[in-house]
Amino acid sequence: MAADAAFSVTEVTSIVIPPAAGSGEIAATSETVASSAVAPPADKRAFPAPAALPTQETPEGIRFDFNDGCRILAPEGKWRIRISDIDTGNIVYQTEIGAGRINSSKRYFVRFRVEAWDGEKQILRHDYDARDRKVLVQFPVGTLGDTMGWFPYAARFGEDHGCRLTCAMAGWLIPLFKESYPEITFITHEEVKPEEYYATYSIGLFFDDDARIHQPCDFRQVGLHRTAGYILGVDPTEAWPRIALADDSRPIAEPYVVIASQSTTQCKYWNNPGGWREIVAFLKAAGYRVICIDQKPFHGAGIVWNHIPHGAEDQTGDRPLIERARWLKHADFFVGLSSGLSWLAWAMEIPVVMISGFTHPTNEFATPYRVINYHACNSCWNDVRVRFDHKDFLWCPRHAGTPQQFECTKLITAEAVKATIKRIPGFRG
Secondary structure: OOEOOOEEEEEOOOOOOOOOOOOOOOEOOOOOOOOOOOOOOOOOOOOOOOOOOOOEEOOOOOEEEEEOOOEEEEOOOOEEEEEEEOOOOEEEEEEEEOOEEEEEOOOOOOOEEEEEEEOOEEEEEEEOOOOOOEEEEEOOOOOOHHHHHHHHHHHHHHHHHOOEEEEEOOOOOHHHHOOOOOOOEEEOHHHOOHHHOOEEEEOOOOOOOOOOOOOOOOHHHHOOOHHHHHHHOOOOOOOOOOOOOOOOOOOOOOOEEEEOOOOOOHHHOOOOOOHHHHHHHHHHHOOOEEEEOOOOOEEEEOOEEEEOOOOOEEOOOOOOHHHHHHHHHOOOOEEEOOOHHHHHHHHOOOOEEEEOOOOOHHHOOOOOOEEOOOOOOOOHHHOOOOOOOOOOOOOOOOOOOOOOOOHHHHOOOHHHHHHHHHOOOOOOO
8 A cells, every 4th residue: 555645634533544455545644734935934824824614515514625735524424535536546545534624735736536425325426627616826925937937827727627717916916917817816815715715726836845745746847937837737838928018108219128137136146247247238339228127226135235237227116017018028138037027028028038057947938048057056946955045145055155156157158148149030239
């Protein structure tokens, strides 16, 4: 009998009877919980909690749903309950229970079958079917690039299942999507009413999920955006989100290039000391105006601070993302890092020159203009042996405090970036 951490059970009056050896069923053990990418305070969840009680009910009083896993609540009685994975043909759990709860530890999409018997009489056989039912997909707040990459998979889930899809995300992101997806309801986390939903799925980066509770495969192996496809059980092939602009006019008449040089941690920066200065001068010599659309003109921590590149025009500030999207849509191309504005540029379907060494190219969207130097240490973000520390602005897991710190981008030369830019069709140089 194979061991599996598929289900946890809280008993009220009865004793769990595990599947018999040799039955072909997958035994259950106690649930374990993996941490999310950005660990919240101990008393705060990363996502809104599901309803206290499962939202679907049978005439006999058994409640079930698929919010935060497959959940079953049995009243007083003598029940035999079985949970199956329809697509694999596995019985993942079966027990006899008096009164109590069963909750899967697998929180990603599984097409479950829920069955229950009262003695020999089957009183419940329900196959997961989200058609015309309310389903909630939750995105973490505070991230631009992650949500840009993940959202198309939620839209694909809604199309595949014909459900009434609600997406909960940061309020400042909603205007990017709302007009292009009228069939989807957009709300903030504070507006979630969990008792309304048949199923709920939470999308995130789960670094410590060794038991594969929140994701069927490690996001570092399949790509930051494609992990949402695996969590939601849809085709993981990447696709752009649709962005509608209220003002679609060109912001300036002259040819221009948009750049973004800031990020949330130093390993994401282009750490070549003169790199940006050379690239801005190169672009201006080719006849482009160079527009910087970072949120902040300077950013850093401690004694390390990064400033807007010399010679770039300053369009930084706390401006709506729709305004930044307008700048991007009409740009000849974009030059940036593995950061949120690169994902927004990708969504606007313009050429993206991405300068990154701490991530492997499979981590982000496909672009023929990716710049990486494999002679240097690289791709630590996608190394499952190391754990990214969001609190350490100078995080460098292999070479911190040595001359090799951040060599992944120190050794990306301006000449390599220029050569990549020259390959863009229509480049004016």
